[in-house]
Amino acid sequence: MFSRYLPILEWGRTYNRNVLTDDLMAAVIVTIMLIPQSLAYALLAGLPPVVGLYASILPLVLYAVFGTSRTLAVGPVAVISLMTASAAGAIAEQGTAQYLEAAITLAMLSGVMLAILGILRAGFLANLLSHPVISGFITASGILIATSQLKHILGVTAGGDNWPDMLGSLAASIDETNGWTLAIGIPATMFLFWVRKGAKPALQKVGLPERAADMTAKAGPVVAVALTILAAIAFDLQDKGVNIVGAIPQxxxxxxxxxxxLALIEQLWVPALLISIIGFVESVSVAQTLAAKRRQRISPDQELIGLGAANVASAFSGGYPVTGGFARSAVNFDAGAQTPAAGAYTAVGIALATLFLTPLLFSLPIATLAATIIVAVLSLVDLKTPGRLWRYSKADFAAHIATIAITLIAGVEMGVIAGVVVGLLLYLWRASRPHAAIVGRVPETEHFRNVERHEVFTVPHVLSIRIDEALTYLNARWLEEYVLEEVAERPAVRHVILMCSAVNAIDASGLESLEAINHRLGDGGIGLHLSEVKGPVMDRLQRSHFLEELNGQVFLSQSRAFEKLASDDGAPPEPHDHYLARGLI
Amino acid sequence: MFSRYLPILEWGRTYNRNVLTDDLMAAVIVTIMLIPQSLAYALLAGLPPVVGLYASILPLVLYAVFGTSRTLAVGPVAVISLMTASAAGAIAEQGTAQYLEAAITLAMLSGVMLAILGILRAGFLANLLSHPVISGFITASGILIATSQLKHILGVTAGGDNWPDMLGSLAASIDETNGWTLAIGIPATMFLFWVRKGAKPALQKVGLPERAADMTAKAGPVVAVALTILAAIAFDLQDKGVNIVGAIPQxxxxxxxxxxxLALIEQLWVPALLISIIGFVESVSVAQTLAAKRRQRISPDQELIGLGAANVASAFSGGYPVTGGFARSAVNFDAGAQTPAAGAYTAVGIALATLFLTPLLFSLPIATLAATIIVAVLSLVDLKTPGRLWRYSKADFAAHIATIAITLIAGVEMGVIAGVVVGLLLYLWRASRPHAAIVGRVPETEHFRNVERHEVFTVPHVLSIRIDEALTYLNARWLEEYVLEEVAERPAVRHVILMCSAVNAIDASGLESLEAINHRLGDGGIGLHLSEVKGPVMDRLQRSHFLEELNGQVFLSQSRAFEKLASDDGAPPEPHDHYLARGLI
Structure with missing residues (x-):
């Protein structure tokens, strides 16, 4: 009972020295990776760098207590930082106390919302974001984030919440480019790109074993940070107009x-909800992928509670919204983390850094952090998906492209909302006009197939229609129109059989449509029959008056229905002959 | 081509003297019925009575040109009048010029929205309102409307947008009840109730043929109007504090x-959209019901254009939102209307009344109009539906009750929105956890059934899962969890067969989940197989790389799949052996 809500009680019982060693090792590596990342993402969120460190301490401890993934590494991530900047930027100017307050409030609201969704077991809401919408959103966010950091590489002042504004603002200020900043930013970016792909093979070539080479390569950003700090001190770059991190409160x-x-909460609840959902979806995908590799399982509803607790903790310790990040979780996993305790040890590492390392970061050029971000997010941009979706499904392609376009043009919040709405509308549009087929019997078999796809046997006075969809309110109107239209086109029809083998449910609206069809066909002396009704659907129909009023019969199999009605001698249908229905349950 | 957008071109060609006579006859009867109704509904909408007449002239002519129903009678209706009062009341006080301007703007916006939806062929959006939501909304609106009119029967001043407010406001002012008003209102209400049920049999008893008795009974409200005007004049009721209609501009x-x-449009577009959708749904239901009785057809998308034109016409002639009404359309139908021209003749009748009859209505007590409304709307209250829904489907019951409760408590706009949202959430919740079953072979047959419902044959190393739902983004996450969970519980499993006989579609998210399942099962040396994939679904899978990567085979039938895999000798699955898939198309 307790351990459902407190997963720590479960893995904590079997914790031992071996696991401790693995977890500590992973924590050291993640800490080294997380320090420059936290500073960089705080910068992206428009916040003082130290806020990124704050968001990487307490939230990790709380996730370790409440989370179900053994390897997820929680903290600031790129997309959520961008969304925070967009939401807080609508409240106040960057750098003001109101801006920081808005960011903290976002963490609080988002934490509370996640926890409530978790307690209500409402994780299914995350399903509203389809894969094409998520990947479109991530691609567009990557482009937006990379663009937003160009100003730091150039050393100019620029703004904008969306792509056209960003590009315009950059173009307007490009004359003011600072050469020294560029001289730091471009090499740093190139070095970090090289580290991503080329460092591991290079390190292996000089004799490091594969795993050590991999881990050392992950520390590439730390090398870039150290080198550019030295350069900034050596060449006195601050005086030459290069922006540096400056004093970080110890x-x-x-x-x-x-x-x-309340007024602030009213302005922020929509962005907080979007941040919650995007953060949850990103985090759960990462957690599921990693869990599957070790045949472990996570509980999505409990993950909501874990992330909720982490965000509330972030708010109470001066941080901003956090979630599970892909890159750092993968590092944590590869470095051998066994339990969520690794996250708690990472928190201790970051806390130590906050206590003792921050003076060393005084001269760190902002351009270095921007380079870290650019290199990290460009891997989010996925150019293969559009083509793949175009081939597979035009509707999914449309949702993907609409999400990318609207995110770029109207910003992240509108992008997410538009993605959900477009996805739902396309889904509802398809659900409102489902696939149905007139079927006939495949000669010498008991199978019935689409008359347009196969050579089949039919008789003029029996119309067999197979409906390939649950009958719900979304298609109730369509059903009436479709059946009556097909009957109207065939004056010889005296019996209509609805073959229900693919009808997985019938809701109250679908039932009313069936009643209306039954009534109208009855007026014209036409019998309505059902065949191959599924067990759960039949159970439910028994609870209505439909079967008593049915102007025909319910048959266990389509072939029996067709056989009996095809040999019908022309007598009018018997309105209450449904003995077969009684025997079916 | 033209006749698709201008249905008048079709029926106009065969118009002749016989049809003219029928249409004229129907128009006279509908005109007599529509005069008191128009005045009453304008009162309900909080507008001067004459606005109701204005809304019953030009809109009818435009609908006759663009509409597809031959018998629908367009004009002010109760629910839309209530919604207009609610929306305009949020802008200004009743009786002010701003209030009237808001009502006219609502007609304009609603007309434009309907026409745009029609041109986009987006009538499917009306599907978002399920039958339980619509009937809940209509029931609650009936209660709200009847309550809102009680003040006119009592002769007091009261207000309120929702039921608790209305009742509180009535209770607070009940001391000021005007006896003379009550003396008009109560008999008028009783008389109109009697007219509804008792007038027709009584008239038949005195010798009128059935149809004439029916039509005469329909003129009951006119009798009530005439009698109470005479009473008001005879007893000089205006001086005794009875509210009367007063001077109507001729x-x-x-x-x-x-x-x-633009500021006004920004405030009104949401209510205008709701008015459009509710009006469209009500109108189309009426039109479809009547069309089916004469084996005619209507086109829902063209209906949007017809109603859009009618509302734009209403706005340009000082009216307010209109739609097709149930009672008057039924009268039009019963009176023998053959074509939409009957509506145009009705418009001429109302125009003549506006020119010449309005002075006669000077002394008409408002209480009489209120009685007309109360009697009309109480028939909207449907007390049988909740019980019927409870028995059939708890989810539909919940949507119905939520719509009633929220409409009563929070007003009509929130009621509609809540109904749509609750309906969608319940739908999405169900779609996100579809029905699936582990199946086995029914002995001595080729049929496969749920192992929990039937005595069936299975083997430990083959797991057959039948998924009873399209694989879409709404259940993609569920699919992965379900399949992997079932496999995890059965360590002996070496082959998983997904039986796809009820899988009507697979979208890009569903495909990604299948790929993930395939990948993870493959890691564990388990083969993934598909059986009974439908034609259109298979066509689409062929356009992806899934079949090439499939860690198993695609079988035409489940029994062939089970036969082959059950006799598998334990050799590991052959990852790229999918020759059967190639032969399936």
Whole structure:
């Protein structure tokens, strides 16, 4: 009972020295990776760099207690940082106390929402984001994020919430490019690109074993950070107009009580909800992928609670919204983390860094952090998906492209909303006009197939229609129109058989449509019959008056229905002859 | 081509004297019925009575040109009048010029929206309102409307947009009840109730033939109007505190240019959209019911254009939102209307009334109009549906009750929105956890049935799963979890067969889940096989790389798949052996 809501009780019982060693090892590696990332993503969110560190301490501890993934590494991530910048930017200017307050409030709201969704077991809401919408959103976010960082590489001031504005703003300020900043930014970007692909083989060539080479390559950003700090000090770059991180407050995160300003909450709840859902979807995908590799399982509803607790903790310690990140979780996994305790040890590592390392980062050029971000997010841009979707499904392609276009043009919030809405509309459109086929018997068999696809046997006075969809309110109107239209085109028809082998459910609206069809066909002396009704559907029909009013029969199999009605001698249908229905259950 | 958008071109060609006579006859009867109704519904909408007449002239002519129903009678209706009052009341006080402007703007916006939906052929959006939601909304609206009119029967001043407010406001002012108003209102209400049920048999008893008795009974409201006007004059009721209609401007509707105030449009577009959708759903249901009785057909998309034109016409002639009404359309149908021209003749009748009859209505007590409304709307309240839904489907029951409760408590707009949202959430919830069953072979047959419902044959190393739902993004996550969970529970499994006889579609997200399942099962040396894949689904799978990567085979029938894999001798699955798939198309 307790262990359902507190997974720590389960893995904690079997914790031992071996597991501790593995977890500590992984924590050291993730800590080294997370320090520059936290600073960089705080920058992307428009916040002081130290806020990124704060968001990487307490949230990790809380996730370790409540989360179900053994290897997920929680903290600031690129897309959520961009969404935070967009939402807080609508409230106040970057750099103001109101802006920071808005970011903290977002973490609070998002944490509470995630926890509530978890308690309500409403994780299914994340299903509203289809794969094409998510991948479109991630691609567009990657483009937006990379573009937003170009100003730091150039050393100019520029703004914009969407792509056209960003590009325009960049173009307007390109004259002010600072050569020294460029001289840091471009080499740093190139080095980090090389580290991604080329460092591991190079390190192996000089004799490192594969795993060590891989781990060392992951520390590439730390090398870039160290080298550019040295360069900044050596060439006194701050005086030459290069922006540096500057003084970072030393010490543990402050205890902060998040705002309870209702007006602020009213302005922020929609972006907070979007941040929650995107964060949850990203985190769960990562967690599921990693869990499957070790044949472990995660519980999506409990993950909501874990992420909710992490975000609330972030808010109370002066941080901003966090979630499970792909890159760092993969590193954690590869480095051998066994339990969520690895996350707690990482938190200790970051706390130590906050206490003792921040003075070393004083001269770190902002351009280096921008380069870290650009290299990280460009891997999010996926250019293969559009072509693949185009070939497979035009509707999914449309949802994907619409999400990319609207995210680029109207910003991240509108992008997510548009993706959900477009996806739903396309789904509803398809559900409202399902596939149905007139079927006939394949000669010498008991199989019935589409008359347009196969050579089959039919008789003029019996019309067999197979409906390939649940009968729900979304297609109730269509059903009436379709059946009556097909009957109207065939004056000889005296019996209609609805073959229900693919009808997985009939809701109240579908039932009303069936009643209307039964009634109207009855007016014209035409019998309505059902065949191959599934067990659960039949159980439900028994609870209505439909079967008593049915102007025909319910048959166990389509072939029996066709056989009996095809040999019908022309007598009018018997309105209440449904003995077969009684025997079916 | 033209006749698709202008149905008048079709029926106009065969128009002759016989049809003319029928149409004229129907028009006279509908006109007599429509005069008191128009005044009453304008009152309900909080507008001057004459606005109801204006809304019953030009809109009818435009619908006659663009509409596809031969018998639908367009004009002000109760529910739309209530929605208009609610939306315009949020902008200004009743009786002000701003209030009237808001009502006219609603007609304009609603007309434009309907026409756009029609041109986009987006009538399927009306499907978002399920039958339980619509009937809940209509029931709650009936209760709200009847309650809102009680103040006119009592002769007091009261307000409120929702039921608790209305009842509170009534209770607070009940001391001020005007006895003379009550003396008009109560008999008028009783008389109209009697007319509904008792007048026809009574008239038949005194010797009128059935049809004439029916039509005369329909004129009951006119009798009530005439009698109470005479009473008001005879007893000088205006001086005794009874509210009367007073001076109605004589003359044809003014030509009015609707407002293009953007701020107003921004405030009104949501209610206008709701009015459009509710109006469309109500109108199309009526039109379809009547068309089916004469084996005619209507085109829902063209209906959108017809109703759109009618509403734009209403706005340009000083009217408010209109749609097809049930009662008056039924009268039109019963009175023998043959073509939409009957509507145009009705418009002429109302125009004549506006020119010449309005002085006669000076002394008409408002209480009489309120009685007309109360009697009309109480028939909308449907008390049988909740019980019927409870027995058939708890989810539909929940949507129905939620719609009633929220409409009563939070008003009509929130009611419609809540109904749509609750309906969608329940639908998505069900779609996100579809029915699936582990199946086995029914002994001595080729049929496969649920192992929990039937005595069937299975083997430990083959797991057959039948999925009873299209694989879409809504259940993609569920699919992965379900299949992997079932496999994890059965360590002996070496082959998984997904029986796809009820899988009507696989979208890109479903495909990705299948790929993930294939990949993960493959990692564990388990083969993934598909059986009974439908033609259109297979066509689409051929366009992806899935079949090439499939870690198993595609079988035409489940029994062939089971036979082959059950006799498998334990050799590992052959990853690229899918020759059967090639032969299937």
């Amino acid at each position: 010490g543990l995160p402050p205890f902060a009580v998040p705002s309870t300003d | 003359g044809l509707p003014p030509f009015a240019v609707p407002s293009t105030d």
